[in-house]
Amino acid sequence: MPSPAPVKPGTLRAEQIILFRIGEQLFALSSSSVQEVRGADSLSGGASEIAAPGVAKVRQFVRRGPNTLFLVSGARHFGLPAREGILAFILRNTRTALLVDGIERMTTMTRLQALPLSFCHEERQWYRGLTALDQTVVPVVCPEGFLSEEELVMLDAAVPPAEASSEETEKELEPEAQTDSNLGTELN
Amino acid sequence: MTVSTELELKSFVLLRLGDRRFAVAADETAELVSPSRVFSFPHRTPSIEGVILRRGRIVPVCDVAEKLIATRLTTRRFYLLALRRYGPRTEWVAIPVTGECELINAELTPASASDEPHVAGWLSHGGDVIEVLNLDALTPGLEDPRRGCVAPSQPGSQATRGSEGEARP
Numbered sequence: 082m083p084s085p086a087p088v089k090p091g092t093l094r095a096e097q098i099i100l101f102r103i104g105e106q107l108f109a110l111s112s113s114s115v116q117e118v119r120g121a122d123s124l125s126g127g128a129s130e131i132a133a134p135g136v137a138k139v140r141q142f143v144r145r146g147p148n149t150l151f152l153v154s155g156a157r158h159f160g161l162p163a164r165e166g167i168l169a170f171i172l173r174n175t176r177t178a179l180l181v182d183g184i185e186r187m188t189t190m191t192r193l194q195a196l197p198l199s200f201c202h203e204e205r206q207w208y209r210g211l212t213a214l215d216q217t218v219v220p221v222v223c224p225e226g227f228l229s230e231e232e233l234v235m236l237d238a239a240v241p242p243a244e245a246s247s248e249e250t251e252k253e254l255e256p257e258a259q260t261d262s263n264l265g266t267e268l269n
Numbered sequence: 270m271t272v273s274t275e276l277e278l279k280s281f282v283l284l285r286l287g288d289r290r291f292a293v294a295a296d297e298t299a300e301l302v303s304p305s306r307v308f309s310f311p312h313r314t315p316s317i318e319g320v321i322l323r324r325g326r327i328v329p330v331c332d333v334a335e336k337l338i339a340t341r342l343t344t345r346r347f348y349l350l351a352l353r354r355y356g357p358r359t360e361w362v363a364i365p366v367t368g369e370c371e372l373i374n375a376e377l378t379p380a381s382a383s384d385e386p387h388v389a390g391w392l393s394h395g396g397d398v399i400e401v402l403n404l405d406a407l408t409p410g411l412e413d414p415r416r417g418c419v420a421p422s423q424p425g426s427q428a429t430r431g432s433e434g435e436a437r438p
Binding site: 106108159160161194197198199200201202203204205207211213216217218219220 | 308310311312313314317320322325326327328329331353355358360362408409410411
């Protein structure tokens with residue numbers, strides 16, 4: 082009987098991950114890909130509304146200097162019946178602030194299994210793979226998978242000119258992050 | 270002169286879905302396991318229920334009953350772990366079944382052009398004519414990890430990224 086490709090022994094290298102929840106669903110995210118954790122209220126307090134056709138998971142954006150961050154509803158992105166989320170993960174090297182319901186804990190994974198090839202739709206962009214933790218399987222999300230290039234183009238087209246929302250820039254957010262212990266948690 | 274035709278017998282695993290029996294080539298099956306916890310997470314691939322953990326492997330669970338008998342299984346007795354080819358690669362897929370499986374030897378009658386793509390052929394056993402399943406056509410999957418998605422039931426599905434067999438952090 083032919084057997085599937087054997088598991089490559091390879092060296093085990095631990096990776097710090099954040100286990101977080103959206104609704105009842107547990108996800109993992111590499112802690113090195115999270116630049117900052119903020120309260121969603123603090124972030125959305127300085128945010129502007131946006132309505133990009135076809136990108137319903139983004140309803141707000143925030144200007145940070147020359148960059149624009151889009152607040153992505155994790156629940157809408159994954160199609161989960163959950164609220165908007167009370168925490169925002171600002172993902173490093175992306176323009177995504179991911180809204181989630183809460184952090185479960187931080188832990189270490191030593192093995193990431195590629196998503197089985199049976200999964201062949203959008204989830205291949207969503208996940209880096211799957212990991213088994215305490216006899217539970219957790220999908221490990223891909224930070225770049227929340228907004229595609231096409232979605233970013235549509236969002237950029239829907240963002241009003243900077244002058245129109247210049248009062249809602251990140252200048253308001255930086256001092257606030259210093260004063261609230263729940264905000265601006267810098268990771269790595 | 271007598272021409273003798275030697276029957277080419279092959280081994281098949283008979284599986285039961287509801288009232289019907291189907292067959293899978295024995296060399297495409299791995300084992301029959303008791304139902305275990307199915308871990309589900311958001312995805313968009315039809316007929317994939319989630320994954321199970323089996324000997325350290327994460328194996329997708331694919332309910333093929335809806336395609337084969339037009340109804341979803343409400344109860345399941347075992348998972349048949351079978352091999353699914355994706356281009357040059359193979360992976361396990363767990364197929365829920367509703368009864369015992371049986372190993373038989375039988376002669377395969379190849380499928381004809383008019384048969385459904387998921388029919389690899391036919392065999393006769395115990396007075397029944399039984400479909401031999403082509404799991405590659407029956408279950409969804411990324412046929413070429415470098416090119417994109419081919420899901421039998423979703424011809425318009427979008428292209429996707431590749432996948433490595435075993436990624437390490």
